[in-house]
Amino acid sequence: MPKTTVYTASIENLQILDEDGVLDESLAMEDGRPILTDEQVMYLYEQMWIGRHLDEVAFKLQRSGRMGTYPQNKGQEANAAAAGLAMKKGSDYIVPAYRENIAMHMHGLPYHYILLHWMGDERGNQIPEGALLTPLSVPIGTHMLHATGIAWAFKLRKEPDRCAITFFGDGATSEGDFHGAMNFASTLSVPVIFYCQNNQWAISVPREQQMNSPTVAQKALSYEIPAIQVDGNDVFAVYKAVRDARRHCVRNGGPYFIEGVTYRLGDHTTADDARRYRSDEEVSVWAGKDPLIRTRKYLVNREAWNDERQFELENRAKKIVHEIVAAAEGIEAPRVSDIFSHMFAELDNDLRRQRDTMRTSSIGQDPSQIGLRSQPQNA
């Protein structure tokens, strides 16, 4: 036969909890019970609610001049929350972009660190001992390679039950490093989950302008990485996909790709005005698919949630977020010498001199030459 089909491909889309909060029992049930217990769904709902409230407060902090540019997570919470739950805290590695606040928090980052980062303070990136996370990634599409390297280290050291997950946007899939990350992960066969939060926009560039392919997930197939598209506003679908992906990675040793179809309900960041490039109608359609609304509906249907609980949660969220803001704003000002402190394990002479004379010298000239004495700076 001179002409044969040598490759065919397809991508499945998974939705378990629909927009009205109705569960697809056949997909949700495993061994006679739903893959997420009511307690787990409640936990996710609470995490999403607190995350959403923090997001709203962060937005206000920026607007009132108390914080710099901030990218809202609003509308995308189910991705980070359910993925965060499916990954193993303390052994798996989280390599985020910047719309995964909830997953970072679940894996050990105090929330006020995230605010500190956006308040222009590197201490927000000083990941606490034991938390397996990389900091928020402002440069787009570069960190998926780091996740691949982390997963490779797990493999080299033969650490069996470990996996890395990296999050990135639809826009990030255009960068060359994204393709490099998938190719490395695939050829080296390492346990890394690529999680694309396809929120339909990269600032003002819609997904259809970003790529001509109907799905993001299919990009993984060309690297022979198994891939699935899920409803990213559905905690069940996201949880199941990430849990299964993790099992696959850990058992088979190779990577996995998940596209969470979701939507950025807010502006790109507080520096953006999305009304310039997208319609209110589009936003309101997606507002109807809000992950918080459908998760709550599900819980109410299960009689696991009621107005009283909601009231209690809202009050608790306010208190928690209030404390987060207080912690971020209450931190002592960074020392000016911190500009130098973490440049190297040991500072070289030039850097030490610059640090010690930064208040007394304009640098570039030895102050002793002109009779100026360098004084230890006290800032």
Next chain:
Amino acid sequence: MANLTLVQAINLALAQEMERDDRVVLLGEDVGVNGGVFRVTEGLAQRFGEHRVQNTPLDESGIIGVSIGLAMAGMRPVPEIQFDGFLGPAYDQIVNHAARFRNRTRGAITIPLTIRVPVGGGIHAPELHSDSPEAIYAHSPGLKVVMPSTPRDAKGLLTSAIRDPDPVIFFEPKRVYRAYREEVPEDEYTIPIGKAKVVNEGDDITVITWGASVFQCLEAMDALPEDVSLELIDLRTIDPIDTDTIAASVEKTGRCVVVHEAPVTCGLGAEISSRIQERCFLNLEAPVQRVGGFDTIMPYYKLELDYLPDAQRIGKGIMECLAY
């Protein structure tokens, strides 16, 4: 004449060059309907069509790589890299490709390309949005590097850059995008690449700077003792450096301070002071003084003003140099 900000002057230059020459196309992340994140290309997609003001995929290497192809095939691409820090992924295409084609083909293939990049700190931005990498590109042969500080210069220099037969990196000091207005001729005009501007004439000391630091230097100048007569030079073009203007000034003053935001080590100040000692050794009354960023990573914004040379630190440098 129109009273314009830097952003508006650049926008006007782009519009006029697009009007004048169909080969001029703009491309980059968000440059289309949104008008760029700084609104520099505001209204241009609507006016000239999205095919000439093309939103691209999020791929800096791709943006410069395809621009090289466009230029080879007779177009005049003006790509935008959204922020200084994101030149990183495009570095290979700029330095190893755009910069080399003329030489490696012995003139057979040339790359008329203007890469616009907002540059520098001081705007409270997130990380990688505040860097000053001009020396890296000045160090790379085959590229011209321009950084105007005022609306009028920006318009004239951008026009020259777009008409230039070779690749130009056009840095736009974002800190002063909207900080100052100036009367700008509405008709088209050019300002030659490679010519510095004497902003203020003086006899005692020469201060050389560019970009947003020009305004910090003016502030420092105002705070100096009355009797100090300072000559302030805005370099405007970083590569090629206008050594003649620099030398003429330092021959007169005998003292010089170079100010830039970028780290001092291997910054442009090093090159400039070297040229000064080559050209004006016997005129010098003091070592050339550099006031720059520290040799550290540009800090996040809580500390950025402690990192950037401000009027106070510049003033100190000037006084030190005068006291020598």
